[in-house]
Structures are given as C-alpha cells and as structure tokens.
Amino acid sequence: MSWATIERHILVFHNNWINTKIKCFLIHYLPLALIILYGFGFYIIVIFFSSCENEFDYTQNWCAYPCYFSQKSIMMYDALFNCLLPTPLIIITNSLLIIRVVKQKQRLHQHIKWKKHRKMILQTISCSAFFLLFSLPMTSLILTHLCGIPYEATGQVELYFYFISYFINIFIPFICLGLSPEIWIKVKRKIQRPTNRITIVNNTLRQITMKQRAFEL
DSSP, rough: OOHHHHHHHHHOGGGGGGHHHHHHHIIIHHHHHHHHHHHHHHHHHHHOOSSSSSOOTTTTOOOOOOOOGSSSSHHHHHIIIIIITHHHHHHHHHHHHHHHHHHHHOGGGSSSSSHHHHHHHHHHHHHHHHHHHHHHOOOOOOHHTTTOOOOOGSSSSHHHHHHHTTTTHHHHHHHHTTTTTTHHHHHHHHHHHHHHHHHHHHHHHHHHHHHHHHHHH
C-alpha cells in the first residue's frame, strides 16, 4: 500500500517514466517483486531460522507472537520498519498527492487530463483510508509497547486490535474491485461471450433445419 501511494505520484506527474517496457519493468514490476521477496524472505528467516525456539500453547484462543520478539534488535526492526513506518508514509504521500493535484490544477489545468487522474487518486485515497482504519489501532498498540507500556496493561483491547488488523487482508481485494468498474465490465463480457456464441449456433441450426424442411416440401 505504501508503494502504491508513491507510484501514484509517478503515474500522475511523471508518466514518461513508464512509457517503455524497460522503464515499466524498473518502476512498476521490479519494486513489487522486491517487496514481495523481502516480506517472504524476512519472515522465513526470523521465524524458521532464528536461534530461539518457538513454544506452542494450543490452549490459547489466539497466537501471541513468534520467539524472535524476545530478541530486542530484531523485534525493534520489525516493529519500526515493517509495522510503524508504512502508516505515516501512506498518510504523508496521500497528503502530498492531494496538495500537488490542487497546485497543478491551478497552474496547468488545460495540460492535464484531470478526469482520468481524479479517478486514480480517489482509488488510492479510498484504499489507503480503509487500510489505515484497520491498521492504526494495531500500530498505535505497537507504539505504546515500544514506549515502555507492558503487554499486560492493555488487557483484552490488545486482542481486539490485533484481530481487527486481519480485516485488511480480507476486504482490501473487494475494495479494489469495487473501485475498478473496468474490471467488472471485462468480467461481464467474458460471462456473456459463451451465451452469445450459443445463441448464434442455435440460430444457425434453426436456419439449416428450416431450409432442410423447405427442401423436403
């Protein structure tokens, strides 16, 4: 989500950066691939190849945290870089995007296709707002723990905050689909194509049958 908000600046104000296949690969596909590889690589290493040993308690209602949280340096890096940093980054980049759009609209209104960019900006802001709505409680909780507040002080609130954060992975795809009507148009076309072909075949068979009957008569 953080990279998506940054990439919107490129798509709106620096469209020439992705006007070739090489540039599109370097600006769009390569960063996404690196982010995915980083996520998988980091958590595979710290969970499965850490020097500590995970303890499993199947009587608990939810998973607490992996054992690498006991290693302060890794826990601080994960909390600050992977959990806390994306939230202010999303807020800052979206705010800057709105400011840049307003300023550019005042200066170069005739040189920018605002209808096209307005849709893109609204999609990004809507997805980011949904992301922040469910991630801010958990992010705030992590920040309070880093400031010294013990885990036991939050009680059941901690359980609900961590549970709410999982709604991001569940609902973000539906939010993206809802904000992309062109996808629904493509889906409808693919669904309607077999029906149209069947109708054409049925009409053709009817015409052939009618001709055969006419010939027999």
